[in-house]
Amino acid sequence: MESRSRLSIICSHLLPQSPSPTSRFSSSLTSSASINDAAGDTRNHQLDCVFCRIVRGESPAFKLYEDETCLCILDTSPVSPGHSLIIPKSHFSCLEATPPSVVAAMCSKVPSIGNAIMKANGSDSFNLLVNNGAAAGQVIFHVSNSKVVSMEK
Numbered sequence: 271m272e273s274r275s276r277l278s279i280i281c282s283h284l285l286p287q288s289p290s291p292t293s294r295f296s297s298s299l300t301s302s303a304s305i306n307d308a309a310g311d312t313r314n315h316q317l318d319c320v321f322c323r324i325v326r327g328e329s330p331a332f333k334l335y336e337d338e339t340c341l342c343i344l345d346t347s348p349v350s351p352g353h354s355l356i357i358p359k360s361h362f363s364c365l366e367a368t369p370p371s372v373v374a375a376m377c378s379k380v381p382s383i384g385n386a387i388m389k390a391n392g393s394d395s396f397n398l399l400v401n402n403g404a405a406a407g408q409v410i411f412h413v414s415n416s417k418v419v420s421m422e423k
């Protein structure tokens with residue numbers, strides 16, 4: 271099946287949703303989503319984006335890993351010890367807007383960072399989470415879709 275046909279089928283299943291899943295969230299969250307969903311002016315989003323400020327060194331963060339493409343930082347509101355975020359150094363609002371090479375670079379770091387966190391925490395498991403879009407719980411619209419949450423033994 272041609273990929274365009276698959277996409278049409280997927281869209282036909284997803285678009286009739288009603289009411290909007292974003293209605294479950296606060297107005298500030300949905301307004302952020304609509305601002306970030308607007309095509310074009312990503313420059314203002316980059317200036318306001320907390321992850322972009324961290325990448326530029328304008329906001330503090332505890333860095334676990336850094337290379338030319340991505341950065342791994344500890345979450346400031348951790349779900350569990352070692353909860354960290356892998357973010358691209360360039361601003362992409364969502365996973366669909368992120369080039370596959372960047373997604374691959376982010377995902378390729380998960381095993382080594384996950385192992386390091388597990389070793390540091392003395393745990394043997396972690397979750398890899400992706401909150402992509404307001405209805406999925408994304409609150410910072412700079413793709414941070416690799417969250418590594420270490421779980422206690």
Ligand SMILES: [Zn+2]
Pocket residue numbers: 315316319320321322323360361362411412
């Ligand atoms: Zn950003």
